[in-house]
Amino acid sequence: MRMMPTCREITERASAHLDGELGRMAGLGFRLHLAVCRHCRRYVAQLAEAVALVRGQPVGEPPAAELEALLVRRFRDHSLASLRASPGPEG
């Protein structure tokens, strides 16, 4: 097996690297390549930043008030029904 991957191979494996999914040998080749290639260092750093932005997005719009009220009503009904059905160890 060739020790040093190409730049193209680095970009293809960059996600697996970030997720800790590269095997030992592949991981070694990956790190060796990064040590000598600033373009790929930049690529991997930018991919990590992109992932961080996706992970850090705000939770977004809540449901419309009517929908939330409907769901909470249903939740309450089912909670009461299921508590009655299974009264627990003491009940």
Place this chain on the structure above:
Amino acid sequence: MDSGDLCAHLRAGDEQAFRDLVRGHHAAMIRFAHGFVRTRASAEDVVQETWLVVVEGLHRFEARSSLLTWIYGILANKARTRGAREARAAPLPEPSLERADARIPEADRFDASGHWREPPGPWTSLDPERIVAGRQLWRHVLDILDTLPAMHRAVLTLHDVEGLEAAAICDILGLSEGNRRVLLHRARARVRLALEQLVATDGPWPPARPAAPPGTWRAERAASSPCARR
């Protein structure tokens, strides 16, 4: 509240825990569903239907599979069924984006020997609050997510937004582990590329800071995430 707590609160009928669950995932679920169906209204419909099923099953929920895996499994089924029905009713004339965009987005930036012909451009700060082209960067990121083909968007949402495990994602979407990896990487690579293009065309840095930060940030919530990780 850790994940075990949340499930216990829900089983005990804690309404605030239920509200938190709905508010915390509703928007991400609509984005996920919209990949499979034609309109935002359709996506809202299938998410509403999903919550109505979830609310009836929460109390029977067993901890062996995570709550979010169960919820997204229901949503994926409903969204794909609805999407297939819409496609039968009114087929689109152009070929699906899914196939057209299947290759790695930077594929044409390498020479024959696999070296960069057009290396990645430089980035300055990617503060989510940074204003680019008149809007906060995190808003652009949401727009980028909305341009991803359905399965790319689905895998990225489940993995990087909702924090689900690889095996759960494969179950929900009916994917092999190999396909999950490829889709996740292509989705992330497309986000990186879109950011590169966005930042490269932007004006001087630093711009004026916006006044108010947005409310809850997902990263902060993730630490106390409801049943997201087993």
